[in-house]
Amino acid sequence: MKNLNVLVVGAGIGGLQTALALAKDGHNVTIFESVKQFMEVGAGIRVPPNSSRLGLSWGVDFDSIKKEISMGNLFADYRDKTLVEIPFHDVQRRYGAPYYFVHRADFIDALVQALDKYPDKIKLRMNTKVVEYDFDEPALKTADDVWYHGDLIICADGIKSAVRNEINGTRIDPVDTGDVAYRILVPAKPLLEDPLTSHLVNNPWAVHWMGPEGHAVGYPLRGGELYNIIIDITHSTDLGVPVGEDEWKSQADNTELVKRFEDWCYPVRKLCGLTGQYLKWKLADFDQLDRWVHPSGKVALLGDSSHPMMPYLAQGAAQATEDAATLQAALSHHQDVPGALRAYEKQRKPRAAYIAKNTRVIQEWLHLYDGPERDRRDELMKHDNPQNPIFWADTNRKDWLFGHDARKLLDDDGGDDAASKIPDLPPYPAREASVYLNNDNGNKSHANARLN
């Protein structure tokens, strides 16, 4: 189809990229965003190869962003003993694009600037909240009581999506994963000046330190000016004021952080010591939805509104990017909107659901207590096979994740094509050893996750 009039709700990473992808094919797009201005989330984001490639194809100028190219994922225990290194030196050659570390604000800026390449095609309406839908028309109403009509509506309105319940038919609330995330940025200079930590900035690996009931991930940003830290820990070990109903809250100082990690290795303690104010995020997800497309066939979910996941595979935004690419391909190949949206849903749902489920598996392995199951994990991590609990350490899974071309549509007669190619889920740790099944850290939702 050509020259469609598309309404996109939400100008997050998902909505902005959808607009770029569809404008590139000549469609007209209006984006509705409720906030007045983009919120500056001081944090990094990892952009995996096939995702950066898609952005480039839509006109996102990665060259103008100060970024690092990831050398790989390194996993160490909380005493800083390296357990496995998964180098990404062959990523460019193998998957046709680099793996970047970028500042989230820089990434959003680049996406917003790319909108200017399509001045007649894309309209961005900030400070415009969508309050009502007519699914059959389809049309949407904004808070100032104006109705907008289009050929289709894409709802990229995030994990708290208000329209998801109506598309799903029943209310579905995100469930607590048992973990909370801290997003921290520190200046890189003090790390560079210390011979025990300078390598963290000089060699841009994503370093994962794993310990009881938590892990920390660190990587440099902005050409070595900043260092980004994400700390993910269970609620019961989250010291200080817990995250309230709001999704984030700022902390006055790092006293609790320093205490929480006092028996971890020197680099982690050093990072906690450098921390000033930081944000706490509650991590939530939900079981797979039966449908992403409203029965009218004209309104579909995209991004976190349909597949929120924990950040443990650094894939949330990347999956929204793939959503946008597949949607672009489906609209171009199909003759009617409902047919295109069905093809989009069929291709994207199993892949996104599998990745979300993997974040639940890796969560359990990352946070084990010291003991025999942890020792077994450390051994499993050394082998390139499907039993390895680290997703990318199995080359087949890594190829499946990074080698996917989201613009290539499954052929319609291919039957269960997408599902049949999905690798097996890595095993969970033994039940007795689980941090989540044996205490209050969201044991119900974990028991469910293991069943599904």
Ligand SMILES: Cc1cc2nc3c(=O)[nH]c(=O)nc-3n(C[C@H](O)[C@H](O)[C@H](O)COP(=O)(O)OP(=O)(O)OC[C@H]3O[C@@H](n4cnc5c(N)ncnc54)[C@H](O)[C@@H]3O)c2cc1C
């Ligand atoms: C700690 C942490 C680290 C992460 N790290 C990574 C990473 O390294 N790599 C990665 O790929 N992903 C990562 N993610 C995940 C990633 O941030 C999300 O998956 C992604 O930002 C989701 O984008 P989205 O556009 O779907 O939703 P959002 O970014 O939530 O955007 C939704 C937008 O819709 C707007 N909106 C909502 N309702 C309305 C309405 N009624 N009317 C108008 N506008 C509305 C909102 O204001 C918002 O701007 C991480 C997440 C967390 C929490």
Ligand SMILES: *[C@@H]1O[C@H](CO)[C@@H](O)[C@H](O)[C@H]1NC(C)=O
């Ligand atoms: C797309 O927008 C242009 C002007 O911005 C307009 O001339 C054209 O009619 C629009 N097309 C559709 C299908 O709405």
Ligand SMILES: CC(=O)N[C@H]1CO[C@H](CO)[C@@H](O)[C@@H]1O
């Ligand atoms: C969109 C895109 O660039 N896809 C690429 C992903 O990686 C595979 C494997 O290298 C390529 O064949 C695709 O072209």
Ligand SMILES: CC(=O)N[C@H]1CO[C@H](CO)[C@@H](O)[C@@H]1O
């Ligand atoms: C129609 C539909 O998708 N219904 C689903 C709503 O969400 C719950 C929880 O994921 C599912 O069980 C329903 O099937």
